[in-house]
Amino acid sequence: MSVHIDAKKGDIAETILLPGDPLRAKWIAETFLENPKCFNEVRNMFGYTGTFNGKPISVMGTGMGVPSISIYANELITEFGVKNLIRVGSAGSYQEHVKVRDIVLAMAASSDSGVNELRFGGANFAPTADFNLFQKAVEVAKIKNISIKAGNIFTSDEFYTDNKEAYKKWSKFGVLCVEMETAGLYTVAAKHNVNALTILTISDSLVTGERTTSKERETTFKDMIKIALELA
Ligand SMILES: O=P(O)(O)O[C@H]1O[C@H](CO)[C@@H](O)[C@H]1O
Numbered sequence: 001m002s003v004h005i006d007a008k009k010g011d012i013a014e015t016i017l018l019p020g021d022p023l024r025a026k027w028i029a030e031t032f033l034e035n036p037k038c039f040n041e042v043r044n045m046f047g048y049t050g051t052f053n054g055k056p057i058s059v060m061g062t063g064m065g066v067p068s069i070s071i072y073a074n075e076l077i078t079e080f081g082v083k084n085l086i087r088v089g090s091a092g093s094y095q096e097h098v099k100v101r102d103i104v105l106a107m108a109a110s111s112d113s114g115v116n117e118l119r120f121g122g123a124n125f126a127p128t129a130d131f132n133l134f135q136k137a138v139e140v141a142k143i144k145n146i147s148i149k150a151g152n153i154f155t156s157d158e159f160y161t162d163n164k165e166a167y168k169k170w171s172k173f174g175v176l177c178v179e180m181e182t183a184g185l186y187t188v189a190a191k192h193n194v195n196a197l198t199i200l201t202i203s204d205s206l207v208t209g210e211r212t213t214s215k216e217r218e219t220t221f222k223d224m225i226k227i228a229l230e231l232a
């Protein structure tokens, strides 16, 4: 067991799906996996391993924000040998053409998070998706006839911002949407030479003000899960 994950070596598959919400992890396990077994309840950050089409796969919540996902990603990689970390998250749209319930593959993550500034002493590191996972996700989406968008996203330390117009600075540079973990995940994966990809479903729009409920965010974003499950 590690500090935050109460599992034994071998309990966690090499490929793991990582929603921020532990209840979305439970829903994914119960809805999509065969024989899901719970391997973690520490801090109610539920984690499960089962199979999908006969292949072992795990799913676990990460909590919200770069510090939280960085803790779990570190332990999953260094203590449990996880090789493919696939975030399945919700995000707020920064663009008119990115609509609620659209799916976005995060090619790269710009960020205001202080973590990488600390790590790289003020220089800029560009956290990027693993190319093979990205390419495979594009292929799977095509086969399943699921429409996707892909590009730069924004990882923020803030959910509630003081300046409601600040997002426009990023949308002008083509950034598609905002969430709170990917820059951290891609950086930790790069440090340990493993693979990471973020797949997002747009849960709300900063452009139109439209938004989904917390229950919808927990249990209805199925298409991104269908893509992620094929990446094992
Ligand atoms: O739905 P999840 O995966 O938690 O992702 C998004 O939702 C949370 C904010 O509501 C943040 O964690 C953000 O990144």
Ligand SMILES: O=c1cc[nH]c(=O)[nH]1
Pocket: 090, 091, 092, 093, 159, 178, 179, 180, 203, 204
């Ligand atoms: O981090 C997030 C997630 C969804 N919507 C937002 O505005 N921010």
